[in-house]
Amino acid sequence: LDRSPENHTGHNEHPEQGVASEGKTWVKKEREIKEDGRYLIYYDFDDEGERESRGS
């Protein structure tokens, strides 16, 4: 059988953030917790006029 989740050994290895993600463009990444405990993350980009021009 496949390894079941409870037997997962937790061996993930990932590049440090910012190394693999070359060229990140957001100016702000803001995390909030909602009343029911779920998280919400705002990614804000510094794209002048983008909000006005989107959909065009």
Add this chain to the structure above:
Amino acid sequence: LNQLRWDPTLKEWVAYATHRQDRTFLPPAEYCPLCPTKPGGFPTEVPRESYDIVVFENKFPSLTPDAPEPEEPGGPLTPTAPGRGVCEVVLYSEEHAATLAGMSERRIRNLIEVWADRYEELGALDYVEYVFIFENKGEAIGVTLHHPHGQIYAYPFIPPRPKKELQAARTYRDENEGRCLHCEILSQEHEDGRRVVAKGEYFTAFIPFYAHFPYEVHVYARRCAPSIADLGAEERWDLARLLKRLLMGYDALFGFSLPYVMVMHQAPTDGGNHEGTAHFHIEFYPPNRTADKLKYLAGSVTGAGAFVVDALPEETAWTLRDAVESATQ
């Protein structure tokens, strides 16, 4: 409650999430839970009055980080496990009626940045083995909310289809002096050319020789990059431009916003070495075989797993390539 049950006949997990029966179903636009919360208006999922791109935990998740041990113990043949994972919603834009096809290349590039960040952040969780990024678009696909959004499932296992694909790539690599199966497929498509729909500098969109849907398109990275997070800045821009062209072509194909399922296949986050077997690519499966006829996954596909397709990829690629060219001139 979220739980997994093992199917020993197909050797795969099935996720159960009974609370999903209560999820919001096609609300009118003025009650869209994915729009920003307007002053004096009803509270949506996003408290702010305006946003660029937002990610949040799905209110009706198929998997949750704190899933308890299932009350149903299962048996030796059919074990159960907590449905532990993360389900996120990615809001592409605050504009309710927008679609990915209509967004600017810059916004799509920004979205790629967010996808890459989610891949890294969710993949770093010790119980997550596969970060699956996807979008269901259109009522024909069964969407329950029209606001432009995609989803991410962070699974505690490698799901069956990517697993089968990775196993095929590993076998090919072992039998062919370490060569990447996906690189070879791409090379074959470039050499033939008939099924190529659009090309960028770093990505190619084509209808594969073995497509399961008439207008199924795969978008392959030319370089053998294992995941979206491994793409460089120029590659991300190129992917944004190519996706924009492809999606405009899809919408021009029959003269309406084409429904589709979009999925990303990439390296699992299980700690294994997937260099040379995982090759980042995006797959699109539109259900339409003509403007007014859908392909239903009936007997042969659902019961036998054997696809029967009504049109040859060489012919549909010609039509779609024409639509892409006319839409982007």
